[in-house]
Amino acid sequence: MIILLLAVHILVAISLVGVILLQKSEGGALGMGGGGMSGFMTGRSTANLLTRTTAILALLFFATSLSLVWVSNRGHAPQSILDQGAPPGPAVPVTPAVPPSPTAPAPPSQTAPAPPSQTAPAPPSPTAPAEPPQPSPPLVR
Numbered sequence: 001m002i003i004l005l006l007a008v009h010i011l012v013a014i015s016l017v018g019v020i021l022l023q024k025s026e027g028g029a030l031g032m033g034g035g036g037m038s039g040f041m042t043g044r045s046t047a048n049l050l051t052r053t054t055a056i057l058a059l060l061f062f063a064t065s066l067s068l069v070w071v072s073n074r075g076h077a078p079q080s081i082l083d084q085g086a087p088p089g090p091a092v093p094v095t096p097a098v099p100p101s102p103t104a105p106a107p108p109s110q111t112a113p114a115p116p117s118q119t120a121p122a123p124p125s126p127t128a129p130a131e132p133p134q135p136s137p138p139l140v141r
Helices: 002-022 044-072
Strands: none
Touching: 002 044
């Protein structure tokens, strides 16, 4: 059913474009079309025929458009957002995964770990600027 309606809809759309292009332009339109009596279809009766045909094709176009919407939504029950309730949120806040460092420490050995030293140097702060490297001595020939 929907394929038949779609085929009729496409034929009506193409026919509507053709009938509109056959009509005589009355606004000048940059000097194209509608000049003098040399048109393909001229005369008062032709204008009435094309106007009626355009109106009929436009009504058919609207009717097939509405029919296509009705047929495509026929099997779906209307749903309300209020009936669905709140969307389920995550139960636990998600923390971003920390990528592994490129220089991973060596795996611990099977022996007991050494006790930490009491005078461990403080790690450099990440906001402190690094010292610039010392220039190498000049090459002597």
